[in-house]
Amino acid sequence: MLKHFIGLQWKSFFRSASFKTEIWFKILMALGALYFIVVFLGMGVGAFFIIEDMEIGDPLRVVNQFMVYYLAFDLVFRYMLQKMPVTNIKPLLYLPISKTKVVNFSLGKTVISFFNIAHAFFFVPFSIVLLTQGYPPLQVIGWHLALMALFYCNNFINVMVNNQNVVFYVFAALFIVAGASQYYQWFDITLHTQPIFDFFYDMPWTAIVPWALLVGLYYGAFAYFKKHMYLDGGLAKKQTEAKTENLEWLDRFGNLGTFLKNDIKLIKRNKRSRSAVIAGAFFIFYGLLFFTGALEVYDGPFWKIFAGIFVTGGFLFSFGQYVPSWDSSYYPLMMSQNIKYREYLSSKWYLVIIATIISTILATFYIYFGWEAYAAVLVGAIYNIGINSYLVLWGGAYVKTPIDLTSNKKAFGDKQAFNAKTLLLTLPKLVLPIGIYAIGHFLISPMAGYIFVAVFGILGFAFKNKVFTMIEGIYKKEKYKTLQAYKQK
Amino acid sequence: MITVHNLTKTYGENTVLNIDNLEIPKGQSFGLVGNNGAGKTTLFSLLLDLIQPSSGHIINKDVQVDQSEDWKPFTSAFIDETFLIGYLTPEEYFYFIGELRDRNKADVDALLSNFDDFFHGEILGQKKYLRDLSKGNQKKVGIVASFIGNPEVVVLDEPFANLDPTTQIRLKGIIKDLAAKEGVTVLVSSHDLIHVTEVCERIVVLNKGEIVKDIHTSAETMKELEAFFAG
Numbered sequence: 001m002l003k004h005f006i007g008l009q010w011k012s013f014f015r016s017a018s019f020k021t022e023i024w025f026k027i028l029m030a031l032g033a034l035y036f037i038v039v040f041l042g043m044g045v046g047a048f049f050i051i052e053d054m055e056i057g058d059p060l061r062v063v064n065q066f067m068v069y070y071l072a073f074d075l076v077f078r079y080m081l082q083k084m085p086v087t088n089i090k091p092l093l094y095l096p097i098s099k100t101k102v103v104n105f106s107l108g109k110t111v112i113s114f115f116n117i118a119h120a121f122f123f124v125p126f127s128i129v130l131l132t133q134g135y136p137p138l139q140v141i142g143w144h145l146a147l148m149a150l151f152y153c154n155n156f157i158n159v160m161v162n163n164q165n166v167v168f169y170v171f172a173a174l175f176i177v178a179g180a181s182q183y184y185q186w187f188d189i190t191l192h193t194q195p196i197f198d199f200f201y202d203m204p205w206t207a208i209v210p211w212a213l214l215v216g217l218y219y220g221a222f223a224y225f226k227k228h229m230y231l232d233g234g235l236a237k238k239q240t241e242a243k244t245e246n247l248e249w250l251d252r253f254g255n256l257g258t259f260l261k262n263d264i265k266l267i268k269r270n271k272r273s274r275s276a277v278i279a280g281a282f283f284i285f286y287g288l289l290f291f292t293g294a295l296e297v298y299d300g301p302f303w304k305i306f307a308g309i310f311v312t313g314g315f316l317f318s319f320g321q322y323v324p325s326w327d328s329s330y331y332p333l334m335m336s337q338n339i340k341y342r343e344y345l346s347s348k349w350y351l352v353i354i355a356t357i358i359s360t361i362l363a364t365f366y367i368y369f370g371w372e373a374y375a376a377v378l379v380g381a382i383y384n385i386g387i388n389s390y391l392v393l394w395g396g397a398y399v400k401t402p403i404d405l406t407s408n409k410k411a412f413g414d415k416q417a418f419n420a421k422t423l424l425l426t427l428p429k430l431v432l433p434i435g436i437y438a439i440g441h442f443l444i445s446p447m448a449g450y451i452f453v454a455v456f457g458i459l460g461f462a463f464k465n466k467v468f469t470m471i472e473g474i475y476k477k478e479k480y481k482t483l484q485a486y487k488q489k
Numbered sequence: 490m491i492t493v494h495n496l497t498k499t500y501g502e503n504t505v506l507n508i509d510n511l512e513i514p515k516g517q518s519f520g521l522v523g524n525n526g527a528g529k530t531t532l533f534s535l536l537l538d539l540i541q542p543s544s545g546h547i548i549n550k551d552v553q554v555d556q557s558e559d560w561k562p563f564t565s566a567f568i569d570e571t572f573l574i575g576y577l578t579p580e581e582y583f584y585f586i587g588e589l590r591d592r593n594k595a596d597v598d599a600l601l602s603n604f605d606d607f608f609h610g611e612i613l614g615q616k617k618y619l620r621d622l623s624k625g626n627q628k629k630v631g632i633v634a635s636f637i638g639n640p641e642v643v644v645l646d647e648p649f650a651n652l653d654p655t656t657q658i659r660l661k662g663i664i665k666d667l668a669a670k671e672g673v674t675v676l677v678s679s680h681d682l683i684h685v686t687e688v689c690e691r692i693v694v695l696n697k698g699e700i701v702k703d704i705h706t707s708a709e710t711m712k713e714l715e716a717f718f719a720g
Contacts, residue, residue, distance in 0.1 A: 241616045241617075242578045242615075242616050242617050242618045242621070243578075243616070244578045244580045244581055245581070246584075255588075255589075258585065258588040258589060261585075262574070262577075262585060265576060265577060265581070266576060269576040269618070270576050329571065329574075329575060330571055330572065330573060330574045330575070331571065332537075332539050332568065332569075332571045332572060333571065333572040333573070333574070335537075335538070335539060336537040336538070336539060336561065336564070336565075336566055336572075337561065337565075337586065337589050338561045338562045338589045338590050338638070339561070339589060340558060341558075405575070405576065406575075406620070480539075480540060480541045483539055483540070484540075486571075487571075
């Protein structure tokens, strides 16, 4: 039986449409994975010595102190990204396989998930370093096993609370409050949780406790799943009560308003687009890293332009980048309805522009860091409006991966962002403005650098019609390929 | 209204559609039948410029569909669920289509009121998004949406599949009326020979991409079709 299950899994992985990508992309992906493995390994090995150098105490105790955040962050991360094992259960339900086996397999599958394995890249080398540094083996192993169990506990907690948004938001809020109160030194949660993790080290036999907890959680998840394994129970799609919205105030924009209304509903009502927009909103604060001097590497003059582009371009990068894939599930409708390509593209363009302007207004607080900081934000906005807004639409013509609006998986790091052509198009989005600024900065003055970038943006804006005609042509040329690609889900 | 000239569609070695000549006059209710893979949906997709012909072309009221977009204002279609926007309620979807076709809310409401029977109280005011409706109800929404804005050509792929018997009967009435009273050219494909013979004045049989029969519907049509498909 297990053989069949694994066979199915194998096929579903290697035959999935998204797996059949160009060879160079696979190489890139492998290199990316390798990079992260090396980084994690490096961190695992290096963490001990770095903490030792900082002289803030015994490295193991320091790690223990912050472990509660690590675990909490892990849980939040899983909740947002880890796929639930219920998918693909449906076709197995009526086959002569006992439910127990199906559930065990589905839960067992989550054990080898990337979300569990990833931690090993940090903890295994860290523990090995501890051993080489003369920490008593038995105690280190006890500690290591206990933490391993805790990460697996997270795994099953996530399985059980999945889709319980209330639980999630309460938890995330607590996590943020704890972090904030620690930062402002009101209340330090780590002082109260550190002893727990120290315990696993000081008395290694206590590692049994998290393992017992893990076994309990597994059975909890098992019972929960088995009980809900009905089409109208746990396997049912969540339905939200729909409300008809008119958004009539947008009618004054004519045809454009029609599309804008639709796009607003698209963003509001779908998980995937909502997360993209929320992610985009966070970019507004990205500039803090640059302008507060928090990170030394970002102190170079042109990093300010880089920051300006990101601060105002969050929506542009997170949402605009995936036009027209947002409409992939009904692209044939859009292509056969009474819609001119130009109107369709214009509406997306306006959406990006409006969002950029809103971000620019929200980012006014950067004035606090001096006029230069806000000038960078303004110039970034002008460049985003004048140049980058076209580039994302242009790149979109080559993005051919359908988006499943209702699911959050692949929301981050989707391969479609790394299409060869879109990758080339990111160069002018980021590198070009930095280059232009650098020319002005070094030849004349920082002010001239800003003016140069702004002039470029305004020039781009002036040529809107010409650029749109060109982009429209590309979309038309790619139309059939795009339709074909969107069919393959 | 619609003229097909030397149209072929090939995928690699495989020719899936090959029609030398086909004329569909204005106001005709035109039925397309054929087994799976006969090329019905391919023909409709070509008509809507969703795929490119390998050779030849289709002219829809003086507009060559793969050259100009001017056929869009007077043509509407429902092929499959990719013509629905899942995150809209049925009302929002109807108004959206209405706005694209220059119909205001009142116009759309007036049209929808004719379909109360057809909807059977399961579509409007249900507080559900289209993605959460059953397959049959989704189909009803898509079919009715294709009537919005007085189109001159309506293309419906397998409109009877997934519908309950009552709705099938009502739909037959609607399609007949469209062609007979309003002069709309209706193109319908189906696997169900009875439905097509009842609804369409003309039936074309596709087999492996080629037209093998072109019948003006009469009392003998059903027999003729059955004889053909029984092989």
